[in-house]
Amino acid sequence: MTEPLGARIRRLRTGRGWTQRELAEPGYDRGFLAKVETGSRPPSEEMLAYLAERFGLTVDELRYGRPPGVAGELRAALDEGYRDLAQGRVADAETRFASVAKQAAGYHLDDVECYARFCLAEVKWQLFDVSGAQKALEHAEELAGAAPPWLRAMIVHRWSGCRYLSGDAGTAIARVEEALRMLPADPDAELCLLSALIHPLMETGGLRRAQEAAVAGRGLARAATRPDFVARFHRQAAQVWQTIGRADRADEDLIEASRLFASVGFDRDAARCRWARGYLLRHLGRLDEARAELTAARDQLAAIGSEEGVAGATLELAEVRLRQGAPGEAASLVAGVRDLLSRDVESLGEATGLRGQIAQAQGDLTAATRLLREAFEIQTRASLHGAALSTALRLGDVLREQGRLAEAIEAYQHGLDSASTDT
Template identity: 30%
Template sequence: MASRTSVTTTATAGLGRRVRSARTAKGWTQADLAGDDFSVGFLSRIESGARQPSRETLLALAERLDVTVDYLVTGVEEDVALSRRHDLDRAELSLAGGDIDEALRTSADLLDRGALATWPDLERRARLVHALAQEAGGDVHAAIIELEDLYEVTADGESAATIGIALSRCYREVGDFTQAVEAGERAIEVLADLGLAGTPDHIRLVVTVAAAYFESGQTGTATRLSRRAIAVAEESGSAESQAAAYWNASIIERHSGNLDAAVRLASRAMLVLQSGAGTRNLGRLRMQLALFHVSSPEPDLAEARALLEQATAELAWSAASPVDHARLQVVRARLHLLEGAPDRARAELASISPDVCHQEVLLAAEVRVLQALAEAAEGTPGDAAYRDATTLLELVGTDRGAAQLWFELGEAMHAAGDLGRAATAFRQAATCLGASRVLAPTQDRPVFSLTAD
């Protein structure tokens, strides 16, 4: 792989020559170009290569010379840079649309052949796309390495927030909750140092750290952070921040056993989203609300059914990913089980794309656990679903999502009369949560993040 460096030495050395060439092409003297803003001596040092101008100076010179900053820095015309941006746009759209292989191919090709070496901002953007595609493809450790390296060369608040959120999420996915907290808090400090506390990026980071505490079992700390995030989001007036804070707080309240508070917060998030966010986010939130209803001790099946019907339409209208659609099918299968229709639940689960399950191990495990529950409800339990579910759950690790699925697998085996396997599954659930009671469905997993349709 070619070295992923910033602006090359050759391009930097040639900057002065390009400034002089563009100036003489206009028939100007150095005094003409300097005007009242620069001294002739300062401009002379830039043209001789003895002085590296700041970004602000480059912007001023480029505007006066009727050229682009990219041209002055790289010597490459703007249409090439535009073409590279279009390549990156395509990679990002592929990733958003669930075509992970295409996102990986495009970003890797741009990086491997050094096509972005003269545009540091585009290169960093490509590295982020590549890391996120690696995460989506299941290679989370590779994504962590890329993100950690990328974080070291990131200075602005927006990038620090984006990378910090991705890093925290990836560390949670591999069960390293201490690192998940540290990654998020490190980025929060960067934003605070830049005077960006209270901004939407800052609130998203606080929500991310709350999720990491939540996954590590520190529910009290997570609850307090989430409530602080809500207060800051409401003060900021940012709809995106408010929706994210409400949604995550609702999940944490649900896991704390406060179903009424969870539904109230999720409903507030939906009201905010309806005021301007995309249909994909509305569909995902309605799906979450439906999950709350089917997992309640007194499930409201009619309300869950209505929410799922709306979510189905909204996800169909939007650029929802295959994972979004698969999760919707899983919630629908849960509803069918509660309605006493295990055959419909099995049919729903069987229609989920195997490709999606290969990308999402926890989702694949949930599918197999629900299949075991459906088979037990029909009185025809089989070994295949149990074996597949245990294999996948052992790959997932020991987080709350895995604990919930072990618990449900135990319920399936108990219903089928296989008390030995039921006891094993219940022990695994207790191990995941330190023998604490499992209360919530596996899909209740922060962090919520708004995505563009």
């Protein structure tokens, strides 16, 4: 039960061994203080400030019963819980976040409560509960007016990620761009939002805009103060450099991102950098190295309970094994994470297309055609234009292999139509 303000004043006074007269005078008389302590008269703001000064407290510490320094202690508890989450101790982190959220609400610390709600959303994100994460982020956003810019930016970053994974890339991009326009000058927050833009833009055909975000981010990274934000930017920017043929810069960014994440104890994110590096190595044709990197990433992500990461790294590993001439193993890998892959539209489209490629490699062109058509439809509905183009080209090749030339031409044309669409 919340302690009444008058009772708190009386407890603090008696704890110091003061009489009512000693506390009240010279600013107020003893009788008025007595009424305040019994709750029959509320103190004015001026009296509250006077009493707080006498006790050596802030007004809000006196008003809400906050112990001195409690806000910093609660923020530190959330930071520690976030490291627990990043290292796979999900249940411990969630318990800590919920406890801090309750305490912060009791002390009327809206900024700390907002951070705690965001951390609870991160638990949902870690567990690959996209809809649950979005709802929790919207709950956090109710208090975002009291939050620092970096936290407001991170809420938008994750919310847009939820919308993107739900197949609504246009809304995801628009929300981040709106936040960038409204943002006060803050390098950490701006870097966070630019990082959130890059992947959706890349996947929806906005390479030019993604490159602009990557270039702008390089300058901001030098001014930013949060190593996790800088690391997240490097990981995202690597996609741009790889696509425009700067594999050396992409590799440098991924190595730096992994180093920074490891330096702050974010094991999950460091493992995701290994996953991204495995993807890069696959595209460079260094398949043995890619296989080793992706296997390590998958195992690390599994050890810390990151289902989304396990699904993505496994899918990429299956692609490598297919290219290494092991379609049966590739099919087994995809089947092992099929339920996880169905949770977000990008992974579902990629997995369906890969199953089509596996069927093609195994000589089942009918199944390959069906699966590639299905993948193209998923990717087109989600505005994943780059992925849809690749799928359409594969579909056209499979149709041409069957002698179905008119359908092949139609598939190629659909792919070109998709590629010409830019967000």
